[in-house]
Amino acid sequence: MDDLVVPGLILDRVAYGERDLIVTLLTRGHGLVSAMARSARGSRRRFGGGLDLFVVFQARLRLRPPPRLSALVGADPIRQFPGILEDLARLEAGQAMLAAARDLLRDAPAPARIFDLVVAHLDRLERVPPEATHLPLLDLCLGILAEVGHVPAGTRCPACGRPLDQGGVLLDGGSIVCAECGRDVGVLDVPPAVFGGAPTRRAEAIAFLTRLMTAALGRPYRIPLRPE
Ligand SMILES: [Zn+2]
Structure with a gap:
């Protein structure tokens, strides 16, 4: 099989043996790929800076069907994010973003626009x-x-079509419906600001996100950010 060459971004890295890494890659258009990167530790000769976090690179992948691991055989950096690395608060948030993307996309299709997002x-x-x-x-x-x-990608209740600009209610499983449809079954009120994109205060946003992720993933989820 020919190698797949595709833009990628590392969401997670785990050391394997003495010299190797197992990486979880978000690829542009091919979803999440778990791949072995041989000799990625110790020597930077093979991958340069490509296997650091917060680097978009051109990945060269030898895809293998699960449960076999694909192989990452090349990673040429395309874009870096120095502004994230130079500030601790941004670094923490960036790591939380990569982890959340990994968790939300684990069993989901990830078209190219998710990579771009x-x-x-x-x-x-x-x-x-x-x-x-x-x-x-x-x-x-x-x-x-x-x-x-x-x-809902728009701002309407998926159950009744009513606009959600007055806020909504989160259901177990991650859907958000209007207060009417979610009465008795909602697990969390979702403030209108979420739908309008208005800034949400930090502690409130983190508490909301914790409950949103917990409901969407069906397991307790901790957002690794300080509320202050
Ligand atoms: Zn409704």
């Missing part, structure tokens, strides 16, 4: 002040949930 939010994170780093994280999670079908 993640890159766009990393780009935004580079430029936000440290006290606002929760906003790209919040918007990225809502954006991915909208793409994978949990949150």
Whole structure:
């Protein structure tokens, strides 16, 4: 099989043996790929800076059907995000964004626009002040949930079609419906600001996101950001 050459971004890295890495890649158009990167540790000769976090690179992949691991055989950097690396608050938020993307996309199709969404939010994170780093994280999670079908992409209740500009109610499983449709079954009120894109205060946003991710993933989820 020919190698697949595709833009990619590392969402997760785990050391394997003495010299290798197992990476979880978000690829542009081919979804999440788990791949072995041989000799990726110790020597930077093979991959250069391509296997660092917050680098978009041209990945060369030898795809193998699961449960076999694909092989990452090349990674040429295309774009880096120095603004994330130079600030601790941005770095923490960036790591939370990569982890959330990994968790939300694990069993979901990830078309190219999801890759572009993640890159766009990393780009935004580079430029936000440290006290606002929760906003790209919040918007990225809502954006991915909208793409994978949990949150309505528009602003209408998926059950009755009513606009959600007065807010909504989160259901177990991650859907958001209007207060009427969600009465008795909702697990969390979703503030109108979420639908209008208005800035949401940090502690509130993190608490909301914690419950949103917990409901969407069906397991307890901790957002690794300080609320202050
Ligand atoms: Zn409704």
